Amino acid sequence: MKKTVEKGAHEQLVQISKRAALPGWKSWVIRVLAVLASLIVCAVIIVLFTGDNPFAIYVTMIKGAVGTSRRIWSLLQGVAMLLCVSLAVTPAFKMRFWNIGAEGQVLMGGLATASCMILFGNKLPSYVLLPLVIVASIAAAAIWALIPAVFKAIWNTNETLFTLMMNYIAIQIVSYFTYIWSVPKGSGKIGVINPDTQAGWLPIIGKYNYLLNILIVAALTVAIYIYLRYSKHGYEIAVVGESENTAKYIGINVRKVIIRTMLLSGALCGVAGLLLVSGTDHTITRDTAGGRGFTAIMVSWLAKFNPLYMILTSLLLVFMQKGATEISTVFGLNDSFSDIITGIIIFFIIGSEFFINYSVRFRSRKGAEAK
Amino acid sequence: MKKILAVLLAAVLVLALAACGGKPSDEAKDFKAGFIFLHDENSTYDLNFINAAKQACENLGVTPILKTNIDESNDCYEAAADLVDSGCGLVFADSFGHESFMIQAAKEFPDVQFCHATGTRAHTENLANYHNAFASIYEGRYLAGVAAGLKLNQMIEEGKITAEEAKIGYVGAWTYAEVISGYTSFYLGAKSICPTATMEVQFTGSWYDETAEKEAATLLINDKCVLISQHADSMGAPTACEKAGVPNISYNGSTVSACPNTFIVSSRIDWTPYMEYVIKAAMEGTEIDTDWTGTLATGSVALTDVNEAAAAPGTVEKIEEVKAGLEDGSIHVFDTAAFTKDGAKLDSYMADVDTDEAYTPDTEVIADGYFHESEYRSAPYFDLRIDGITLLNEKY
Numbered sequence: 001m002k003k004t005v006e007k008g009a010h011e012q013l014v015q016i017s018k019r020a021a022l023p024g025w026k027s028w029v030i031r032v033l034a035v036l037a038s039l040i041v042c043a044v045i046i047v048l049f050t051g052d053n054p055f056a057i058y059v060t061m062i063k064g065a066v067g068t069s070r071r072i073w074s075l076l077q078g079v080a081m082l083l084c085v086s087l088a089v090t091p092a093f094k095m096r097f098w099n100i101g102a103e104g105q106v107l108m109g110g111l112a113t114a115s116c117m118i119l120f121g122n123k124l125p126s127y128v129l130l131p132l133v134i135v136a137s138i139a140a141a142a143i144w145a146l147i148p149a150v151f152k153a154i155w156n157t158n159e160t161l162f163t164l165m166m167n168y169i170a171i172q173i174v175s176y177f178t179y180i181w182s183v184p185k186g187s188g189k190i191g192v193i194n195p196d197t198q199a200g201w202l203p204i205i206g207k208y209n210y211l212l213n214i215l216i217v218a219a220l221t222v223a224i225y226i227y228l229r230y231s232k233h234g235y236e237i238a239v240v241g242e243s244e245n246t247a248k249y250i251g252i253n254v255r256k257v258i259i260r261t262m263l264l265s266g267a268l269c270g271v272a273g274l275l276l277v278s279g280t281d282h283t284i285t286r287d288t289a290g291g292r293g294f295t296a297i298m299v300s301w302l303a304k305f306n307p308l309y310m311i312l313t314s315l316l317l318v319f320m321q322k323g324a325t326e327i328s329t330v331f332g333l334n335d336s337f338s339d340i341i342t343g344i345i346i347f348f349i350i351g352s353e354f355f356i357n358y359s360v361r362f363r364s365r366k367g368a369e370a371k
Numbered sequence: 372m373k374k375i376l377a378v379l380l381a382a383v384l385v386l387a388l389a390a391c392g393g394k395p396s397d398e399a400k401d402f403k404a405g406f407i408f409l410h411d412e413n414s415t416y417d418l419n420f421i422n423a424a425k426q427a428c429e430n431l432g433v434t435p436i437l438k439t440n441i442d443e444s445n446d447c448y449e450a451a452a453d454l455v456d457s458g459c460g461l462v463f464a465d466s467f468g469h470e471s472f473m474i475q476a477a478k479e480f481p482d483v484q485f486c487h488a489t490g491t492r493a494h495t496e497n498l499a500n501y502h503n504a505f506a507s508i509y510e511g512r513y514l515a516g517v518a519a520g521l522k523l524n525q526m527i528e529e530g531k532i533t534a535e536e537a538k539i540g541y542v543g544a545w546t547y548a549e550v551i552s553g554y555t556s557f558y559l560g561a562k563s564i565c566p567t568a569t570m571e572v573q574f575t576g577s578w579y580d581e582t583a584e585k586e587a588a589t590l591l592i593n594d595k596c597v598l599i600s601q602h603a604d605s606m607g608a609p610t611a612c613e614k615a616g617v618p619n620i621s622y623n624g625s626t627v628s629a630c631p632n633t634f635i636v637s638s639r640i641d642w643t644p645y646m647e648y649v650i651k652a653a654m655e656g657t658e659i660d661t662d663w664t665g666t667l668a669t670g671s672v673a674l675t676d677v678n679e680a681a682a683a684p685g686t687v688e689k690i691e692e693v694k695a696g697l698e699d700g701s702i703h704v705f706d707t708a709a710f711t712k713d714g715a716k717l718d719s720y721m722a723d724v725d726t727d728e729a730y731t732p733d734t735e736v737i738a739d740g741y742f743h744e745s746e747y748r749s750a751p752y753f754d755l756r757i758d759g760i761t762l763l764n765e766k767y
Contacts, residue, residue, distance in 0.1 A: 068456050074449050175576060179766070184491065184723060185730045186546030186754075188576060189443065192471035281444045283471065288444065328411075328439060335411055335440050 015361045027356045034352030038345040045340070052331055057341075064326020065319045077210035078318040079311070080217040081276060085292045086299035086310050087217075087224045088268030091261045093297075094228060094305045096241040101148065101163025103293025104170030105141040105266050107286070109273025111174050112140035114284040117193045117200035117277075118181055126199060133200050133278055138270035144170065145266025146259065153255040167293065174286045192282045202279040213275045220268065225307040237261055269293075302349065320345060402433040402654050404646075405454030407447060409466035411439040414579050415623035416604035419639055420465040420488070427646035433654070443468025451476035455483050461653040463646065464488070466578075467549070477501035484653040488642065489549065491726040491750045493661045504645050505749035506665035509556035510697050511638030511672040513704045515620045516560020517693050518636045518677065518686045519598055522618050523565040525683035532597055534567040540591025541572045542584050542601035542608045546765055548722075550574075552744060552751035553602045556704045557620070558760055563709065564689070570760045571596055581605040590763075592617050609634065618681055625675040635682045636690075640665065641673040664749040667698055705742030710757045717742075722752040 022030075043054035066072050085102050092099035116133045124132065148162040181190050194200060205211040228234040236257050240247045247254050272292070277284050295317060302316075303309035324338030406424045410417045421437065428435040436457055441450045447469045454462050455476070461484045464473050470490040477485040477498050486502045487493070493503035523537040539561060543550045558570045573591055575583040584607025588599050592615045600620040601608035606629060612619035613630040621630075621637035645665055652659045665671020677687050696702035707717050721732035724747045736743050736752065744753050756762065 068453075070449075070452060070456055074453075179576070182547070183728050183730075184547050184726050186551075187467060187549070188545045188547075189468040191468070192475070195471065195474075283444070285443060285468070287442055290442070290444075325438070325440075329437060332437070 013363050015363070016358050017361075019357060019359045022356055030356050031349065031352050034348045034355075035345065038348030041348070042341050042344050045344070050331070050333060050337070052333075057327055057331065060326050060330045061320070061323030064324075064329075065322040067326075071322065073208070073210055075315075075318060075322055076214050077280070078322065079314050080210070080214045081272060081280070082292050082295060082299060082314040082318055083221060083310060084217045084272040084275060085269060085289075086296040086303075086314055087220055087307055088265050088272060089293075089296050090224065090300045090305050090307065090310070091228060091234075091237055092265040093300055094241050095237045095258065095261050097149075097152065097258060097262065098160045099145065099148075099163050099262065099265055100160060100294065100297060101145065101166045102265075102269050102272075102296055103289045103291070104163075104167035105144045105269035106273045106276070106289040106293055107167075107170040107174050107284075108144040109137040109141035109270035110277040110284050110288045111170075111177060111273070112136040112270070113200070113274050113277040114181075114190070114193060115177070117282075118190075121194045121199040122197060124199075129200050130202075134274060137274040137278075138267045141270030141273055142263050142266035145262045145269065149259045149262030152262075153258045171286050174284060174288075178285060189285070190283050195282075200278055201282055202275070210280070213279045216271070216275065220271065221307050221311065224268075228305075228307070233257075233260070298346070302353075316349075317346075402650070403436055403457065403459045404428055404433055404650050404653070405436045405451070405457065405459035405462045406438065407441045407450050407454070407462065407464040407469060408437065408439045409441060409443065409469070410579055410604070414604045415606065415621075415626070416578065417465060419623045420642055423642035423646055424463070426643045427650060430643075430647060431650055431654075433650055441469070443472070445472065447472035448475050451485070452479070455480045459483065461486065461650055463649070474498070474501055484649065484659060486645075486649050486659065488645075489750055491748060494748050495725050502649070502659045502661055502663065503749050504649075504660075504663040504665070505745060505751070506640040506645075506669075506671040507667070507745050508638065508640050508672055509552050509704050509744055509751065509753070510667055511640070511674060512553050512557040512622075513560035513563075513697070514674055514690050514694055515600070515636055515638040516557040516562075517564055517690055518682060519557070519600065519618075519620050520561040520564025520568060521683040521686050521689060522598055522635060522681075523561065523568055526597060527565070534565075536595065536597065537565050537568045538594075538596050539568060539570040540588065540594065540596025540599045541570055542587040542591070542599070542603055543572050543574045544578045544603040545576065546574060546762075548751045548754040550602050551755070552753035553622075554600075555710075555753060555755070555757055555760065557600055558757075559704060559709055560693075562759065563693075568759075571763055572760060573763045574765070575603055576766070577603070579604045581607040584608045585611045588612060589615070594763075621675075627675075627678050631678070631680065633681055634678045636677045636686070637675045639673055639675065641671055644670050662749045664745045667694065703741035705744055705753060707737060707740055707742065710759070712755055712757050714758065717755070720755065722747075722754070724748050724752050 046052055046054040046057055065075050085106060089099050089102050113133050116136050120129055148159050148166060151157040151162060152159045178188055178190055182188050183191050202212055236252050239252060240254055240257050244254055276288055299310055299314045302313040320342045324342050327333055327338045328335045408417045408420060412418045412421060424435055436454060436459060438450045441447050443466055451462050451473060463486045465488050467489045470487055470492055473485050473487045474496055477500050481500055484500050488504050490503045493501050526532050527534050541554045543554055554572055561568045571591060573587040575587050577583060584603045584605050588608040588611035591599060598618045599608060599612050602622055609619050609621055609626040609630045612633045617633060618635055619630060619633045620635050623639050625637050627634040645663060649659050717737060720737045722734055722736045723730050723732050724734040734747050742753055745751060
């Protein structure tokens with residue numbers, strides 16, 4: 001590495017410079033080292049604050065995530081749901097459109113699903129009801145995403161604030177309807193919808209409750225990968241993301257791309273809402289999205305907006321979360337402690353990206369004395 | 372290279388898993404009881420359940436497995452199934468919204484007993500292994516109301532307020548029977564001591580929302596409520612009271628350590644007797660009541676110690692006196708002579724005991740001059756809006 005800093009009184013204590021791209025194996029070594037380092041830091045914290053054996057805790061985490069076949073299915077289901085929302089935000093992110101409204105978009109999709117199940121559950125045959133549920137959920141979420149997109153495209157409003165605020169509106173709308181449809185009246189809980197007829201429920205493949213969800217998200221992952229990487233739309237998204245002016249110069253209709261991409265983003269959130277309500281919970285609460293709209297941002301960024309890497313990053317996060325829950329059960333530690341552990345590990349992983357992209361050198365002793 | 376790495380990693384994983392399985396289990400602790408909680412210890416509601424679960428398991432020498440922060444979603448079903456996988460012979464859940472998912476699990480695992488607190492559907496689902504439980508907490512709230520009434524009288528006697536200004540504020544979570552029955556019994560207890568008492572209720576639309584509960588309590592205090600009580604699960608209302616110096620009747624357990632100057636007393640359900648009962652029954656394979664109502668007599672309805680620093684003099688004695696009256700049947704909380712609805716005394720009321728989506732009234736619940744609460748099912752069904760109580764917001 002060449003020297004980039006002059007010696008003298010103004011020399012900085014720490015010098016940071018952008019690296020040339022590291023070979024793949026080197027960057028993976030840094031990542032693995034980061035995870036190991038984080039485990040060591042966590043071990044120290046575990047011993048200091050709880051006195052428990054850190055290795056026992058790590059083993060418990062692994063068991064909690066993949067200890068039984070049910071847990072593996074549950075893990076895969078969790079990955080599928082998080083991945084679905086992450087896929088949804090990714091096209092927008094690639095376009096540098098900061099859609100942090102996925103939480104609300106998922107909820108609106110879920111609410112549309114629940115509405116159809118409640119209002120038409122016992123009135124329409126399932127071959128009409130199911131397509132209706134699917135169309136309604138996708139449309140509702142797409143419209144919820146379309147609103148900030150139109151404002152951005154036409155009046156250049158700040159999409160970060162706009163999409164964020166739309167989340168709270170969606171949560172309140174869901175709260176309103178959970179009150180309207182609550183059983184018993186005023187309890188704020190809808191309970192499982194159509195438990196006897198299962199009207200509007202997505203079908204189950206064999207005995208595997210979550211297999212359909214998982215397959216749908218797997219197919220979507222491949223589709224979005226191809227869309228972003230090989231389609232004309234995907235190219236346009238990348239160009240708009242890099243430079244709007246370049247996009248305009250080469251004749252891309254930027255407004256159209258923004259609106260089209262956000263419609264796609266919303267539609268995918270609608271699918272997530274559909275899978276959560278019709279395919280999993282069969283009810284809706286204001287917690288149905290469960291913070292996935294925000295966690296998805298991390299999944300997408302960590303994977304550098306690559307849908308295939310996102311399988312790994314969402315797996316990592318869900319694995320940690322499932323493992324953390326088991327820690328609190330087995331060791332009687334509050335969930336917050338598990339969150340601290342998870343936070344430390346993620347912090348190291350994000351930090352490792354910094355060391356992959358930049359080289360850091362400390363000022364030599366000599367330089368310090370010379371001052 | 373990659374393949375070798377993968378194989379090595381897998382081998383390490385397998386070894387790690389094998390190493391930690393298969394511990395010899397203690398004979399005495401063979402029976403495992405699983406518990407599902409909506410929140411963790413930070414919620415007064417869940418803490419009350421967690422303490423009871425630990426106590427009951429300790430008393431009986433069985434192993435508890437506790438799962439906290441389980442949403443009222445498919446997560447609850449997953450948690451229940453996972454507890455069954457872990458060898459639990461009994462699974463208990465503590466939140467109203469868990470019910471649908473507990474029923475789903477109960478249908479799938481007929482050999483395991485499922486018990487659910489505050490639910491309403493066991494008596495109509497007809498599953499041999501699914502049970503509801505609640506307690507006649509309206510009696511506890513009535514007693515707590517007596518303490519409130521004494522405090523109001525003290526404030527009137529000391530000239531701090533006039534008799535007409537004896538207004539109680541109440542922070543409620545939702546607008547269904549569980550909450551309505553609670554605040555009405557509390558109000559009737561206070562009114563039995565301080566006849567001019569009135570009450571305002573502010574709802575939060577959540578069982579646990581510290582900010583909303585604090586705001587609701589502050590709103591009531593600003594609205595000249597001179598005493599506050601709550602039926603919601605955070606420390607929001609008690610801490611708002613302590614800050615404003617307004618007396619507070621708490622719920623779920625004592626909040627005296629955080630509120631030494633304003634905490635008077637708290638009513639709570641002690642779930643230990645029920646948990647001991649169901650764990651024993653599940654161990655011995657005896658039948659569990661479909662719908663179990665704990666009472667003062669079973670030790671399920673309890674009051675914490677009275678905080679003498681905030682309570683009116685003579686509170687402890689008066690509570691004991693009224694409690695004896697409730698136990699011997701000379702006092703009924705929902706005595707129809709004690710309240711009116713739209714200015715008239717009630718002789719008849721059909722309640723929605725068998726929960727359904729249309730809220731169909733199905734059972735006559737007034738007889739012998741009082742409303743028979745928690746007799747036709749354990750969960751409350753008193754949902755009358757009586758005179759003297761103003762609901763400030765009914766949007767929930």
